[in-house]
Amino acid sequence: MSALNLLEKYSVAGPRYTSYPTAPYFHTGFTEADWAAALDASSAGRELSLYAHIPFCDSLCYYCGCNMVATRDYSKTQPYLATLNQEMARAAQWIDPARKVRQLHWGGGTPTYLHPDDIRRLMAMTRSHFNLAADAEISCEIDPRALTRAHLVALRESGFNRVSFGVQDMDPAVQQAVNRIQSAALIQQVLDWSRELEFSSINLDLIVGLPKQTVASFSRTLRQVTEWAPDRLAIFGYAHVPWLKKHQHLIREADLPDAATRLGLQQTVNETLGAAGYVNIGLDHFARPDDELVRAQQNKTLWRNFQGYTTHKDCDILAFGASSISQTGDVYMQNEKNLKRYQERVAATGFAVERGLKLTRDDQIRRDAITRVMCDLELDFACFGNQWNIAFNDYFADTLTDLQPLADDGLVEITPDKISVMPSGRLFLRNIGMTFDRYLREATDALPRYSRTA
Ligand code: SF4
Numbered sequence: 001m002s003a004l005n006l007l008e009k010y011s012v013a014g015p016r017y018t019s020y021p022t023a024p025y026f027h028t029g030f031t032e033a034d035w036a037a038a039l040d041a042s043s044a045g046r047e048l049s050l051y052a053h054i055p056f057c058d059s060l061c062y063y064c065g066c067n068m069v070a071t072r073d074y075s076k077t078q079p080y081l082a083t084l085n086q087e088m089a090r091a092a093q094w095i096d097p098a099r100k101v102r103q104l105h106w107g108g109g110t111p112t113y114l115h116p117d118d119i120r121r122l123m124a125m126t127r128s129h130f131n132l133a134a135d136a137e138i139s140c141e142i143d144p145r146a147l148t149r150a151h152l153v154a155l156r157e158s159g160f161n162r163v164s165f166g167v168q169d170m171d172p173a174v175q176q177a178v179n180r181i182q183s184a185a186l187i188q189q190v191l192d193w194s195r196e197l198e199f200s201s202i203n204l205d206l207i208v209g210l211p212k213q214t215v216a217s218f219s220r221t222l223r224q225v226t227e228w229a230p231d232r233l234a235i236f237g238y239a240h241v242p243w244l245k246k247h248q249h250l251i252r253e254a255d256l257p258d259a260a261t262r263l264g265l266q267q268t269v270n271e272t273l274g275a276a277g278y279v280n281i282g283l284d285h286f287a288r289p290d291d292e293l294v295r296a297q298q299n300k301t302l303w304r305n306f307q308g309y310t311t312h313k314d315c316d317i318l319a320f321g322a323s324s325i326s327q328t329g330d331v332y333m334q335n336e337k338n339l340k341r342y343q344e345r346v347a348a349t350g351f352a353v354e355r356g357l358k359l360t361r362d363d364q365i366r367r368d369a370i371t372r373v374m375c376d377l378e379l380d381f382a383c384f385g386n387q388w389n390i391a392f393n394d395y396f397a398d399t400l401t402d403l404q405p406l407a408d409d410g411l412v413e414i415t416p417d418k419i420s421v422m423p424s425g426r427l428f429l430r431n432i433g434m435t436f437d438r439y440l441r442e443a444t445d446a447l448p449r450y451s452r453t454a
Contacts, residue, residue, distance in 0.1 A: 001409055006424065007263045007454055009409070014430045014453040015437070016283075017374060018306045019332055020367035021357060022450075023325070025439055026334055030356030032349060038331040038358070039094035046316050046329070047102040048095070050130060051307070052084060052122065053321030055109035055339060058146055061168075061180040062250040063210060065239050067323035067337050068109045077114060080321075083343045085125045087320045090350025092129040095318075100133040103312050110143045116154035123158035132159070137312075139164060139201075144190045145182050152190075156197045163194050164203035164234075170224050171217040174210050177255055184224060191228055204230040208265045209238035211255035215264035222268060226276040232293070233278060233286040234308065235269050239451030262454070266427055282374050283429050285309050302375035309375065322352075330359045362438065365390065369399075370433045377421040402435040427454050 001009070015022040053067070056077060060070045069076070104126070114122065126132075139162035140155055155163070167187060168180060175181045194202055204225055208218065225233065240256065242248040257265065270280065278286040279294045285308060287293045296302040296311045303313035306325050317327040319335070322342040326333045333356035336342040345352040359367070365388050372379050381392035393400065400414065407414045411425030412432060425432060430453040434440055 003267075003424070004260055004263050006409060006411070007427070008259050010411075010428045010431050011259065011262075011452050011454045012431070013450045014434050015440075015450050016430060017370050017433045018304060018308070019325070019327070020370050020433075020437070021332075021359070021363055021439055022437075023332075023334065026332055026355040026357045028355045030333065030353065030358070032351045032353045034358070035326075035331075035333045035351060035353050035356060036094065038328050038333065038356075039091060042095075042316050042328040044096045044099060046314055047100050047133075047312070048130065049103040049305075049310075049312055049315035049317045050101055050105070050126065051317060051319040051321075051324055051326075052104075052106050052111075052126070053108060053319065053324040054106060054111040054114060055080075055322055056113040057108070057110045057143070058113065059179065060247060062178045062247060063168075063207065063238055064247065065241065065245055066107075066109060069339055074115070077118060079343060080339070081114075081118060081122055081125075083346045084122065084320050086350060087346045087352065088126060088129040090346075091318055091320070095130070097131055099131065101130050101136055102133055102315055103137045103310070104132065104139070105307055106140045107307070108141060110146075111140050112142050112147055112151045112155075116148075116150045119151065119154040120158055123160075137162060139203075141166065141205075142190070144186055145180075147190050149193045152193050152197055152199075156199065161199055162201040162203070163199050164205060165190060167204045167221075167225060168207045169210055169213060169218065170221040171213070173212045174217065177211040177251065179250070187228065191230075201231045203232040203234060204228065205234045205236065207236050207238050208269065209240070209257060209262060211251050213257050213261070213265065215261060215268055218265050219268050219272065222272040226272065226278075231288060231291060233273065235273075235284050235286065237284070237451075237454070241451050266454075280426065281309055282377065282426070297375060300372075300376050304371050304374055330364060332357050332359075365395070366436050366438060369396070369436050373419065373421065373432055373436070374429050377426070378418055380418045382417065396436070398441065399435045403432070406432060406435070430454070 055068050057068050057070050138160045140160050141164050144165050169175065170184060240248060273286050279289050280286055281293050281297055285293065292311050293309055301313060303310050305317060319326040322335060322339050323337040324335050334354050336345055336352040336354040342352045369379060385392040403412055403414060406412050410422055411428050413420045413422055421432060
């Protein structure tokens with residue numbers, strides 16, 4: 001089957017598996033008492049990964065899938081920071097102070113919407129509640145457009161050592177179509193500042209599948225980006241879900257690339273980044289061969305969570321801010337998404353639990369299987385079966401049946417010992433993950449609507 005026929009066949013609605021079960025299956029019967037119990041029961045031996053969500057942005061990018069608020073009213077940040085402080089203080093009451101924070105990430109929205117003094121203040125609050133390891137990985141998502149050197153100095157002085165810039169696409173027609181204009185000179189400037197300030201890792205985010213994108217235009221973007229030589233690149237597929245994100249109706253569907261163009265875009269990404277020396281890590285991440293993500297993939301210790309691929313598998317994630325998702329060993333919890341209600345609820349109780357889920361043993365087994373396939377690109381039946389004390393072929397009989405057509409199409413290889421993802425299957429990791437998903441299998445007519453897998 002041709003590559004284009006494969007894309008047309010397997011481009012279906014499906015989850016990205018940053019969690020399993022996926023977020024639509026979190027339920028509102030999960031209460032604040034359940035979350036307090038989960039924190040209390042969380043293992044003292046596990047290290048922590050903290051996340052803070054800063055929802056404010058100067059303006060709206062039409063492709064945006066984040067929980068954000070476009071506002072020019074900076075005063076809104078002050079009650080929000082006070083709420084974050086209160087929420088962190090409440091959660092910290094349940095956490096053994098000896099537990100080290102191994103990783104900290106600010107996302108949004110636009111974290112650098114905060115003025116430099118407020119960046120320092122939020123980090124000081126965080127340090128007052130939690131025990132950050134001296135060598136913790138501390139990273140921030142950055143919109144280059146309103147960034148000043150003073151923002152980067154504040155981040156560096158607060159302990160941040162990693163930065164991630166939203167580049168998306170450098171073509172003027174694409175930038176116009178998504179309402180995000182940023183010149184090459186601007187990106188060059190923020191990269192120069194970051195290198196002067198000695199951030200240890202620079203990531204650039206790009207998006208494929210944006211309106212007006214062509215293979216030729218995106219090749220130019222990729223060539224420009226490889227000249228900037230970031231340590232890592234994340235190439236996300238645009239998720240067009242206007243039924244969830246109403247503002248995406250501002251994007252003309254006729255301007256979105258068709259299947260043949262999407263295939264050409266993927267091929268250009270793989271060829272250009274491969275030629276520039278980057279290694280493709282699973283779905284959407286690329287890194288230099290000596291990067292710890294690449295080493296973790298080789299050692300089979302790579303993991304996947306709400307922030308994408310990570311080397312910190314054994315951390316509990318404590319997430320603060322509107323819509324953020326926390327995760328202990330066997331629980332997911334999502335905060336209230338609405339900014340006003342989030343603030344009111346934290347003011348009342350210190351928590352803002354909107355929904356959550358306690359995983360069953362079957363959920364944990366399937367999560368591990370999906371993660372292993374998406375991170376290791378293979379799954380050894382005996383090894384996995386021993387780990388979970390199951391007979392793999394019996395437990396996953398339905399999965400093996402569902403995988404057979406993918407094997408017939410050359411996306412995976414199934415031998416008596418293991419499943420391996422073939423090079424042509426890398427684009428369809430989400431489809432492969434779906435064969436392990438009990439919720440999709442058992443769904444009746446009320447199936448959640450996901451973005452397209454490829
Ligand atoms: S800056 Fe980021 S979060 Fe804000 S609107 Fe644009 S894409 Fe969304």
